[in-house]
Amino acid sequence: MWILLEYIAWGLSAAMLLWIVADAVRVNREFDEETLLSSKEGVDELLEHGAVNGNAEDRS
Amino acid sequence: MSDQTASQTGAGSGQERIGLLRVLGPAHVWALGVGIVLVGEFMGWNFSVGKGGAYGALIACWVIGLLYTCVAMIDSEVTSTVAAAGGQYAQAKHIMGPLMAFNVGLYLVMAYTMLEAADALIVGDLLMILAEQTGYDALDPKPFVVLVISFLAFLNYRGVFMTLSLNFIITAAAFVSIVILFVGVQPWNPGAILKHSELLTDLPYGWIGVIASFQFGIWYYLGIEGTCQAAEEVRSPSRSLPLGTMTGIITLLIAATLTWYVCTGLIPWEYLGQATVPLYDAARMTGSTVLQVFLFVGTLFAATASANGCINDASRAWFSMGRDRYMPQWFGAVHPRYRTPFRSIIFLIPIAVSFAFTGLLDQVITFSILSGLLGYTFMPINMILFRRKWPLGSIKRGYVHPFHPMPAIVLMILCITTFFATYLGFGLQLLAMMAFYVVVSIWFVKHRYKYVRRADQFTMNWPKPVGY
Amino acid sequence: MSKRYDPPKQSGIGQFFDAVFLLALVYFVLFIPLIFGLTGANSTNVMPETVNWETLGQNETMQAQWEKLGYTPETAAEMITQRFDYSIDPLMLIITAVIILGYFVFLVKVSDKELREVIRERFDT
Numbered sequence: 238m239w240i241l242l243e244y245i246a247w248g249l250s251a252a253m254l255l256w257i258v259a260d261a262v263r264v265n266r267e268f269d270e271e272t273l274l275s276s277k278e279g280v281d282e283l284l285e286h287g288a289v290n291g292n293a294e295d296r297s
Numbered sequence: 298m299s300d301q302t303a304s305q306t307g308a309g310s311g312q313e314r315i316g317l318l319r320v321l322g323p324a325h326v327w328a329l330g331v332g333i334v335l336v337g338e339f340m341g342w343n344f345s346v347g348k349g350g351a352y353g354a355l356i357a358c359w360v361i362g363l364l365y366t367c368v369a370m371i372d373s374e375v376t377s378t379v380a381a382a383g384g385q386y387a388q389a390k391h392i393m394g395p396l397m398a399f400n401v402g403l404y405l406v407m408a409y410t411m412l413e414a415a416d417a418l419i420v421g422d423l424l425m426i427l428a429e430q431t432g433y434d435a436l437d438p439k440p441f442v443v444l445v446i447s448f449l450a451f452l453n454y455r456g457v458f459m460t461l462s463l464n465f466i467i468t469a470a471a472f473v474s475i476v477i478l479f480v481g482v483q484p485w486n487p488g489a490i491l492k493h494s495e496l497l498t499d500l501p502y503g504w505i506g507v508i509a510s511f512q513f514g515i516w517y518y519l520g521i522e523g524t525c526q527a528a529e530e531v532r533s534p535s536r537s538l539p540l541g542t543m544t545g546i547i548t549l550l551i552a553a554t555l556t557w558y559v560c561t562g563l564i565p566w567e568y569l570g571q572a573t574v575p576l577y578d579a580a581r582m583t584g585s586t587v588l589q590v591f592l593f594v595g596t597l598f599a600a601t602a603s604a605n606g607c608i609n610d611a612s613r614a615w616f617s618m619g620r621d622r623y624m625p626q627w628f629g630a631v632h633p634r635y636r637t638p639f640r641s642i643i644f645l646i647p648i649a650v651s652f653a654f655t656g657l658l659d660q661v662i663t664f665s666i667l668s669g670l671l672g673y674t675f676m677p678i679n680m681i682l683f684r685r686k687w688p689l690g691s692i693k694r695g696y697v698h699p700f701h702p703m704p705a706i707v708l709m710i711l712c713i714t715t716f717f718a719t720y721l722g723f724g725l726q727l728l729a730m731m732a733f734y735v736v737v738s739i740w741f742v743k744h745r746y747k748y749v750r751r752a753d754q755f756t757m758n759w760p761k762p763v764g765y
Numbered sequence: 766m767s768k769r770y771d772p773p774k775q776s777g778i779g780q781f782f783d784a785v786f787l788l789a790l791v792y793f794v795l796f797i798p799l800i801f802g803l804t805g806a807n808s809t810n811v812m813p814e815t816v817n818w819e820t821l822g823q824n825e826t827m828q829a830q831w832e833k834l835g836y837t838p839e840t841a842a843e844m845i846t847q848r849f850d851y852s853i854d855p856l857m858l859i860i861t862a863v864i865i866l867g868y869f870v871f872l873v874k875v876s877d878k879e880l881r882e883v884i885r886e887r888f889d890t
Contacts, residue, residue: 239433246440250447254646257447257454261639264632273630276620348849394876395883495826505851565827567845568834582833622772624787625780644784648791655799659806664795678873720861722849726804731864733794737787738868742875745783751770752886765884 326541330524336603347570349510357514367708370698377695405614411665413607414652416600456635467598474595491562511718615641677705686762807850
């Protein structure tokens with residue numbers, strides 16, 4: 238039973254990691270670098286009522 | 298952890314962020330701090346028993362409690378002014394300068410990534426012990442280590458957290474398991490299950506061992522200073538932060554003392570000093586299956602909650618450095634849908650996995666402790682310069698800690714003592730860690746800093762510092 | 766007064782090399798010493814000539830607990846006799862102290878110089 242669990246764990250990990258990498262690659266293709274890097278430091282956004290990470294525009 | 302969560306909720310709700318955010322009270326701050334740290338009671342603290350004996354570990358627990366009280370006082374004051382995400386990294390950037398900030402950012406990344414590796418390692422070891430108990434003694438912990446890290450990285454990547462509430466629940470469950478174990482061993486009936494009078498020995502190394510055990514005494518509390526990063530989400534930071542942090546430290550002191558009491562009454566110190574999952578071992582020793590199940594689940598939950606917060610914090614710090622160009626700018630990217638620092642999350646996965654694979658729990662923990670300790674050494678210097686450059690009254694402080702500069706001086710002395718404690722027994726590892734920070738610092742000055750925009754780093758609306 | 770500093774834009778390749786450099790540094794300085802066992806705790810074992818619970822200094826309660834944990838005198842002996850080596854080598858201690866102190870002095874000095882530049886650009890231009 239334990240050996241089976243080991244394989245399942247490997248499988249699940251691989252699936253999740255692959256998904257992450259695939260998604261990252263997809264995002265890199267779909268969005269241009271300017272958009273992805275448009276976030277600014279939280280300090281001024283606190284004053285400007287913006288979101289900390291959220292200056293990147295969702296274009297989809 | 299907290300600040301990241303804030304940005305998640307904040308990003309989702311667009312412009313109404315402020316209204317949504319300032320909802321946390323002292324109780325939340327308390328739960329946040331304890332959430333990351335509690336895993337320290339389930340593993341790691343017991344190496345201090347190995348370094349100084351059972352009584353040595355107890356003294357270390359209390360003395361290091363004093364160190365953290367100073368950390369909390371100093372951090373609360375600075376944070377009540379730098380009330381924004383970024384934590385100690387943003388503090389260093391404004392008060393001491395870019396190179397210090399670069400180092401503080403790295404301390405955060407390393408301390409949290411190594412803690413995360415230790416958490417995953419523990420899950421693997423725990424399952425290995427369980428497999429042995431059920432008669433299968435060749436279990437490979439690696440797939441489970443990878444599973445924990447990739448699952449939590451996956452959650453963090455997708456920003457599907459509910460981390461706050463989820464972590465509350467699993468932390469509370471873990472805490473309850475300690476209390477249940479304490480009640481289960483009948484502390485009112487010494488000698489029945491707990492056998493302190495026969496198991497406790499004199500200090501095996503004398504007093505130098507007590508000092509040596511300060512190293513792992515840090516582990517009882519490492520990460521509690523993360524509460525101060527909740528500044529942005531707290532209703533009244535000046536009241537909630539000191540209160541939440543101090544009650545957090547008191548809770549940990551109590552939990553640590555209970556843990557110490559139960560474990561030393563059941564397990565010979567030589568074993569305890571080298572065990573990987575001491576609380577689970579203690580439950581095994583009671584012979585009660587119910588207690589064993591509780592502590593198994595408790596250890597699992599505590600490790601998961603902690604690792605979850607660590608991935609969050611480490612990637613956040615790495616991301617902030619990328620955004621400021623301290624690190625390649627590429628890392629400053631935000632995922633357009635999930636609003637997470639997705640590249641930083643991916644980048645740190647292999648580091649956590651490979652250190653967890655070594656199985657060398659005490660040394661992985663030592664890397665985490667040393668990075669934390671360097672961060673605490675930075676604090677007193679930071680505090681003294683902060684009061685000098687922006688004296689009381691020049692900027693609005695939400696909280697002013699009493700007795701300045703006493704806490705700074707005490708903290709400095711305790712940090713130096715703890716460096717010495719690490720030198721005893723782990724001297725080469727201390728040197729390796731220092732070599733790492735020296736090399737990256739030189740790299741930063743000679744190479745990296747030329748890509749950084751100068752004035753853009755100073756984002757607070759403070760007046761010009763005194764003496765500049 | 767002083768001119769604004771305009772940083773060069775780093776190329777993608779340059780960024781990639783920097784990331785690889787950091788990763789390599791983590792593995793060379795921290796990971797390799799770890800797996801080759803260079804950094805572990807210095808410890809010694811003094812094994813008694815005949816190994817049993819008495820010679821290992823374990824009283825009856827301790828013996829019972831060890832056995833509950835699944836150990837025999839033979840399997841527990843190494844764990845019980847292992848002791849850290851706390852002898853202090855003055856030279857190593859001084860070297861370590863100088864490195865840590867020097868590191869912090871370097872940080873404070875250079876950071877201050879860099880901060881002055883930041884402040885000047887932020888407030889004086």
